[in-house]
Amino acid sequence: MDNQYLLKHARKPPFFGVAPPSDLTLAVVIPAYDEPALEQCLDSLYEADLPEFGSIEILVIINYSELASPELVDRSEKQRIILTELYEKCSESRRRLLVHCEKMPERQAGVGLARKTGMDEVVYRYQMLNLDGLIVNLDADCTVAPNYFKVILDFMSQRPKIWAAGIHFEHPFDKLSDPVLRDAIVGYELHLRYFVAAQREIGLPFAYQTVGSCMVVRSSAYQKMGGMNVRKAGEDFYFLHKFIAINRFAEINDTTVYPSPRPSSRVPFGTGRAVSSVLSGAPQMTYNYKSLQQVSHLISSLDLIYQGSNILQVLNREAPELYAFLLQLKVESKLIEILRETSTYPTFQNRFFQWFNAFRLMKFLHFARTRYPDEPVFTEAKKFQLKLEADLDLSTPGELLQWFRKRCRQHRD
Numbered sequence: 413m414d415n416q417y418l419l420k421h422a423r424k425p426p427f428f429g430v431a432p433p434s435d436l437t438l439a440v441v442i443p444a445y446d447e448p449a450l451e452q453c454l455d456s457l458y459e460a461d462l463p464e465f466g467s468i469e470i471l472v473i474i475n476y477s478e479l480a481s482p483e484l485v486d487r488s489e490k491q492r493i494i495l496t497e498l499y500e501k502c503s504e505s506r507r508r509l510l511v512h513c514e515k516m517p518e519r520q521a522g523v524g525l526a527r528k529t530g531m532d533e534v535v536y537r538y539q540m541l542n543l544d545g546l547i548v549n550l551d552a553d554c555t556v557a558p559n560y561f562k563v564i565l566d567f568m569s570q571r572p573k574i575w576a577a578g579i580h581f582e583h584p585f586d587k588l589s590d591p592v593l594r595d596a597i598v599g600y601e602l603h604l605r606y607f608v609a610a611q612r613e614i615g616l617p618f619a620y621q622t623v624g625s626c627m628v629v630r631s632s633a634y635q636k637m638g639g640m641n642v643r644k645a646g647e648d649f650y651f652l653h654k655f656i657a658i659n660r661f662a663e664i665n666d667t668t669v670y671p672s673p674r675p676s677s678r679v680p681f682g683t684g685r686a687v688s689s690v691l692s693g694a695p696q697m698t699y700n701y702k703s704l705q706q707v708s709h710l711i712s713s714l715d716l717i718y719q720g721s722n723i724l725q726v727l728n729r730e731a732p733e734l735y736a737f738l739l740q741l742k743v744e745s746k747l748i749e750i751l752r753e754t755s756t757y758p759t760f761q762n763r764f765f766q767w768f769n770a771f772r773l774m775k776f777l778h779f780a781r782t783r784y785p786d787e788p789v790f791t792e793a794k795k796f797q798l799k800l801e802a803d804l805d806l807s808t809p810g811e812l813l814q815w816f817r818k819r820c821r822q823h824r825d
Contacts, residue, residue: 415539417635423529426536428471428510435506437466438546438565439534443526444474446484447552449672450495454509456555458502463565467506469537472552473530475514477521488513522644523624531640535631544632549648551625553672563667564628575633575660576652579626581669582817585810588673592691597673598809599696599789605816606698606793611773612823613800614708618656618770621820624648626669633660649770657766662825698792699777700784706731707773710738717747718760733780741772 440457444450450472457470472495474488492511499509512533516525527549534547546568550556568574583601588594604621611619624647634640637654641647655661689696709731713721724744728735746767754760790809797806797815806812 415535415635417639418532418535418539421639422532422536426533427512428533428537430510432469432537432540433467433506433508434541435466436469436537436541436543436545437463438548438561439469439471439537440548440550441527441530441534442470442472442550442552443523443530444472444491444552445476445523445526446487447474447491450491450552451498453550453552453554454495454499457550457560458499458507460556460558460560461562462504462506463562466565467508468561469534470507470509471530471533472509472511473514473526473533474511475516475521475526475529477518478515479518480515485515520642520644522642524641524643524645524647527624527647528640528642531629531634535635538631544630546628547631547634548628549624549626550669551671554625555670557668557670560667560669564664567662567664567666568628568630571662573660574662575637576627576629576655577662577664578621578623578652579628579667579669580663580665580821581621581623581626581671583673584670585673585813593673595809596691596696598813602793602809602813602816603696603698603789605813605820606789606796609816609819610699610701610704610796613796614704615711616707616773617765618653618773620652620656620661620663622649622652623669623671625671627652628664629655653770657769659762663820663823665821665823696789697786698789700780700787701792701796703733703777703780703784706734706780707776710734710768714761714764715757718751718757733783734776737776737779 442450442453454470454472462468474492476484476488480488492513495509495511503509512530514526514529516522516529531547531549534545538545546564548564564577564579567577583597585594585598585601588597608619608621627648633655637651641650643650652661709727713727724735724738727738747764750760750763750767754763790812793812793816794806797804797812804815806815
């Protein structure tokens with residue numbers, strides 16, 4: 413039977429000539445753009461424990477723009493040959509590396525297209541077997557915990573209603589000798605942890621980390637949701653929030669991905685850009701909690717809205733910046749529409765947060781900056797921690813980050 417997703421959305425036919433193993437259950441896709449340290453990532457995957465059943469494939473998509481320099485093209489082709497030869501020697505029957513070089517159109521060249529290229533290839537491979545296996549994404553500068561494969565497979569096999577999941581990550585700051593770089597990566601991860609923890613505290617249902625190097629999706633679900641987008645940055649945010657919006661997403665907190673803390677200017681935001689900014693002298697900032705508290709007024713009023721109360725004037729008094737933002741979005745007509753199309757409070761609440769989603773939250777936080785400007789991350793994260801544990805005094809950003817990590821690991825969907 414023809415695969416409708418591949419017919420409509422795949423960029424090209426399958427490019428690996430070797431047939432997949434009949435018991436393929438998990439495939440890892442790694443985009444690699446001029447990555448000299450790729451072997452460290454692959455060694456980590458080869459050292460990870462194999463699961464009790466099924467075979468694993470690791471697909472490396474070495475990519476470069478059609479306008480790349482001849483030197484970069486040559487390095488990429490040589491890396492493909494070297495990696496293929498090196499890992500063929502140490503491959504096991506249930507763990508195989510496949511490496512592909514991809515020249516990409518300049519207009520689209522980037523991590524989104526590289527991920528899509530690899531993920532679509534995995535769909536082809538599962539299609540050959542008529543299987544619905546897992547597609548895992550990792551980045552070329554990451555390493556993983558020894559139980560990486562086992563935990564992912566166990567988690568997803570025990571939760572058939574979950575279509576996609578995020579995998580716990582920790583930047584290995586304690587291994588860095590450069591104190592400036594260490595402070596930079598601690599500050600950036602602290603920003604990520606605080607922001608999600610603060611959203612959860614006020615009751616937002618879409619409060620999850622969305623990190624491209626730390627995600628897994630079922631092949632069937634990947635196809636149902638239209639595959640990976642080709643954004644050059646933020647592809648992970650938009651991809652994973654499709655699953656979060658329909659309550660098919662969860663967190664895997666019993667294994668760990670270790671992303672690199674290296675600086676980078678390849679994309680306009682993310683780890684590399686944030687570290688580069690701090691290294692150049694800019695402090696790591698984060699969202700003002702007072703902005704998020706305005707959103708909490710809206711959340712606590714949803715049941716009254718459903719019962720027919722007009723609380724917008726109250727919102728104007730208690731959360732004026734949010735009220736002004738919502739007026740721009742024509743909130744009154746939107747609420748009437750949602751009320752008309754839902755018959756129970758849970759469905760109303762779910763529909764509301766499909767509208768006031770993570771993207772609109774970010775828009776509001778940027779809108780509210782004139783009244784509530786961003787604050788240094790340690791200051792804001794520390795205030796949040798003391799709000800929850802007033803008698804616990806954590807004096808360094810590293811200690812505070814470990815506190816947030818512990819809270820994150822304890823979270824269960």
